[in-house]
Amino acid sequence: MTIETQNKSIVLEAFDTLFNKRDYVAAEAYWSPAYIQRSALIAPGRQGLFDLIKSLPDTLTYEPGVIMAEGDKVMVHGRFSGNGQPAALIAVDIVRLENGILVEHWDVLQDEATTGSSASGLPMFGARFPDSVE
Template sequence: MTATLEEKNTALVLKALDTLFNRKDYAKAEQFWSDSYVQHSQLVPAGREGLFGLVRSLPDARFEYDMVAAKGDLVWVHSRYTNSARSTALIGVDIVRIEDGKLVEHWDVLQDEATSSDSAGGYPMFGDAFPGER
């Protein structure tokens, strides 16, 4: 059975993020990101080297995903980013555009992960448990 474009793009984005953030395999990660990668983020420097440099500066940075959606050349990933430089995880929605099998553009919406005492709605922002209750 042949995978749809959305399935291929989802697999590509998840493998790329795991390779960079969790495996720290920068040489392999270069295969996933375009040389002309465009970064639309308040926290991440411009371009592929800006992103890779940020990850290098946070050697214990980790990426997890909870939900993923895709349509055409766009993939949305509900993400959690953790590292020892921050006491609170960042919860995000990453939007990635794919072109010719490469990540070419990225947008994100990021916020600190709420604890149960900080949550106005009483539900966790990521997964089925609050931080510290996992």
């Protein structure tokens, strides 16, 4: 198994543990205590990320889509729905790992387009527009 395959698996497990299961104790094993947060919307460190997730509705769901890895970096295109906002959030999260632990994060975020607002006529995530935003 390549390091890229291992890192993709770790990131998917980490995201599911934190965002979907909301298991903060288990999530600590995936995120470094010295985690570097480069998102402009999230407070510094691992605790900043955990506090943000704790502040969101229990209905929050994360769905991973396209995932790519190169060396110690993994990039995931995903959807955060049930976030208490009118539209789901489409995210590209980039994380850097060291020894199987997430140590650094960057993101690009955008509200999910509806059928009517998509200039291309195509959904931003998956094969169809979600019923919740049509």
